Amino acid sequence: xxxxxxxxxxxxxxxxxxxxxxxxxxxxxxxxxxxxxxxxxxxxxxxxxxxxxxxxxxxxxxxxxxxxxxxxxxxxxxxxxxxxxxxxxxxxxxxxxxxxxxxxxxxxxxxxxxxxxxxxxxxxxxxxxxxxxxxxxxxxxxxxxxxxxxxxxxxxxxxxxxxxxxxxxxxxxxxxxxxxxxxxxxxxxxxxxxxxxxxx
Amino acid sequence: xxxxxxxxxxxxxxxxxxxxxxxxxxxxxxxxxxxxxxxxxxxxxxxxxxxxxxxxxxxxxxxxxxxxxxxxxxxxxxxxxxxxxxxxxxxxxxxxxxxxxxxxxxxxxxxxxxxxxxxxxxxxxxxxxxxxxxxxxxxxxxxxxxxxxxxxxxxxxxxxxxxxxxxxxxxxxxxxxxxxxxxxxxxxxxxxxxxxxxxx
DNA sequence: TTCATTTCTTAACCCAGGTTAAGTGTTTAG
DNA sequence: CTAAACACTTAACCTGGGTTAAGAAATGAA
Numbered sequence: 001x002x003x004x005x006x007x008x009x010x011x012x013x014x015x016x017x018x019x020x021x022x023x024x025x026x027x028x029x030x031x032x033x034x035x036x037x038x039x040x041x042x043x044x045x046x047x048x049x050x051x052x053x054x055x056x057x058x059x060x061x062x063x064x065x066x067x068x069x070x071x072x073x074x075x076x077x078x079x080x081x082x083x084x085x086x087x088x089x090x091x092x093x094x095x096x097x098x099x100x101x102x103x104x105x106x107x108x109x110x111x112x113x114x115x116x117x118x119x120x121x122x123x124x125x126x127x128x129x130x131x132x133x134x135x136x137x138x139x140x141x142x143x144x145x146x147x148x149x150x151x152x153x154x155x156x157x158x159x160x161x162x163x164x165x166x167x168x169x170x171x172x173x174x175x176x177x178x179x180x181x182x183x184x185x186x187x188x189x190x191x192x193x194x195x196x197x198x199x200x
Numbered sequence: 201x202x203x204x205x206x207x208x209x210x211x212x213x214x215x216x217x218x219x220x221x222x223x224x225x226x227x228x229x230x231x232x233x234x235x236x237x238x239x240x241x242x243x244x245x246x247x248x249x250x251x252x253x254x255x256x257x258x259x260x261x262x263x264x265x266x267x268x269x270x271x272x273x274x275x276x277x278x279x280x281x282x283x284x285x286x287x288x289x290x291x292x293x294x295x296x297x298x299x300x301x302x303x304x305x306x307x308x309x310x311x312x313x314x315x316x317x318x319x320x321x322x323x324x325x326x327x328x329x330x331x332x333x334x335x336x337x338x339x340x341x342x343x344x345x346x347x348x349x350x351x352x353x354x355x356x357x358x359x360x361x362x363x364x365x366x367x368x369x370x371x372x373x374x375x376x377x378x379x380x381x382x383x384x385x386x387x388x389x390x391x392x393x394x395x396x397x398x399x400x
Numbered sequence: 401t402t403c404a405t406t407t408c409t410t411a412a413c414c415c416a417g418g419t420t421a422a423g424t425g426t427t428t429a430g
Numbered sequence: 431c432t433a434a435a436c437a438c439t440t441a442a443c444c445t446g447g448g449t450t451a452a453g454a455a456a457t458g459a460a
Contacts, residue, residue: 069352077347090341099348136336141290143343147277148299150350151383152269155447174407183351188447190409355417374437388417390439407456412449419444427436 001036003111009059011083012111016131026125033117037110045086045110046102052091053115058084061108062172066101066180074101076180078146079173086110089139105173155184156192201236203311209259211283212311216331226325233317237310245286245310246302252291254314258284261308262372266301266380274301276380278346279373285335286310305373355384356392 005013008031016022016030037056039045046052048068063080077100080086091098092115113121122128153161159182162169169178179189205213208231216222216230237256239245245263246252263280277300280286291298292315313321322328353361359382362369369378379389 075351140340
């Protein structure tokens with residue numbers, strides 16, 4: 001399905017029209033390379049073993065990105081909300097099958113651009129490469145911070161930080177998934193929440 | 201001190217001369233922007249609170265990159281050996297003070313290029329930007345894999361994987377630092393090693 | 401409305417790793 | 431050569447989170 005401009009998240013428009021100064025023509029051209037994809041709650045956008053050959057802008061909805069450990073447990077790496085880009089970037093750039101699962105947790109709408117279309121667009125709109133560099137820098141930085149956080153904070157500290165920094169997550173994501181994100185079992189999160197409320 | 205070509209790690213030369221096809225002139229120009237810096241064992245190349253305004257190629261020696269947690273414990277994020285680039289990239293790109301300490305674990309030799317010099321070089325040698333993109337992609341990917349590893353493996357599994365994948369680390373890095381890298385106390389690593397050898 | 405499914409909580413038991421403390425090598429510097 | 435500093439190990443005790451199992455609460459479908 002073609003993308004209808006009036007349904008696009010304003011952040012998407014702002015990013016390319018203002019931050020990266022796309023002209024109206026460039027923006028229209030860029031948009032023409034996208035298709036809209038709706039995915040219903042609990043369905044997967046990507047599974048381990050599949051090759052990721054597109055970038056997908058999460059226009060509406062939310063998702064969890066997870067991998068399986070050796071015992072087959074799901075381990076959530078991060079949640080995605082409106083204005084995030086979905087995909088397995090290692091797979092996208094290497095062309096090899098990925099290890100990530102991406103499951104939508106609400107009925108969602110994605111704006112999808114295939115690898116080929118993106119490469120075409122990159123040739124026609126040189127600013128796109130700047131965006132890509134910018135995003136890569138941010139992504140690398142976010143990952144490093146995440147490692148630092150995992151190394152220096154306990155499960156309880158990570159939980160409290162999550163409440164402080166991203167309280168909206170608790171409005172939309174079931175506790176069992178938040179537990180997985182914090183790297184503990186749902187029972188342990190429950191016990192921890194109990195311990196924290198009974199502290200006074 | 202100026203860089204003397206014959207003392208440079210052959211991987212450095214290969215990377216730019218072959219992988220990125222620098223001409224002899226471009227390579228000589230690029231090299232002219234570097235200075236050699238020798239750092240003795242246990243000295244710091246960078247401390248938290250300092251701004252990182254250079255990229256440093258680790259020509260000889262090894263280093264540990266760590267942060268402090270809230271209790272003031274050192275938490276090693278990674279070790280660097282010959283052919284790694286040292287620095288606090290968040291600080292480098294943001295211009296703000298960083299959170300990383302980089303301490304050399306052997307008498308070492310660094311090839312340092314300041315931010316200003318790198319920017320000059322980038323204007324004169326366009327291939328440098330490709331290298332930068334390539335490195336960013338690799339770094340983001342490595343960080344994501346590291347997160348995945350931390351989420352899916354136990355301390356014992358991470359130890360066994362380290363022995364398997366990077367046995368050379370054990371020849372050069374004291375066990376106490378390896379324990380910190382594995383996110384456990386030195387006593388726990390010692391106990392774990394004992395447990396593993398007595399398994400049969 | 402009711403039954404089934406999913407989500408969350410509680411409790412008992414266990415174990416890996418933290419903590420504290422003491423000991424044994426092994427380097428390093430004076 | 432020797433004292434101090436550093437690196438590694440061992441042991442006893444404690445605690446947070448895993449595991450298993452069960453039940454309560456919320457959500458959804460028929």
